[in-house]
Amino acid sequence: MDVIKGHEFCFRTKKPPYHPSDILKFTHIYIFHNKNNWKYVVNVEEYKHDVFIMKFFKQNHADSKFRYSILTNEYDARKIIQTCVNIGLHVLQQFPKASFGFLGMPTMKELKREDKIFNTKRYRVYEKYATFFFKEENFEHNFDINTSAYFMLNKKQLEDNKHIKKTILQMFTNHFIISDFFRELLDIEVN
């Protein structure tokens, strides 16, 4: 089967965190342009234990609180997500023991729901890409439908340390808590 090609991307820079952090080491910044020549920014956050969290947004939404929630209606989602997958695979070449995670942020419509972050539209789509491109031979797939979170643990890490999964999940639970991450969105009433 021929898979859609993503857009061409380029690595921009690698930044240390703005605030001192115990777990966040660097943010790798990639950029690409979509079919309408709009610029997209992909932030790949490098955490301890070779855990990478990918975030992307359209550059002109960079200052918005809803930058991860807005739908652009440009009908270019497949190529954009494919580009992000390609960036993930590029990171995997550099860090063969990398594990990946993402959150499917709620759309503006979903923010109006009572259960804003349960099984979001983005989560359902990203999950398909994750299961397709990151094979079970190399990754252990973990999911949490209640928070629309997905985590792929590299099995090379599991071979080295059997307790790594517990350590990483503990790290997430302690530092990367939902209340912090969704703080801005959960209290906002969208009109």
Next chain:
Amino acid sequence: MKTSDKTSMFFGILAFLGLIALVKKRSSKDNTNYSTNNKNHKNPGTINKKPNLTPSKDSMPMKNFDFKVKTPSELEKGRSNAYPYLA
């Protein structure tokens, strides 16, 4: 004074008043006032409070991440469902 001068003066004053009205309208839209010494236009005399950034208990999901491992059959099913998205 010439008639043209009067006309330009009239339009000048009109534009100035319009500008003031526009500025007032815009400032009244954003009634979130985070400083404590400014006047609150809606409730004069009251001191504005800073917004509480901590989410309330009702709005915040109490449970944190609770990951489950995907079984091989679930992965296979997910992979086959992914084809229409990727072709």
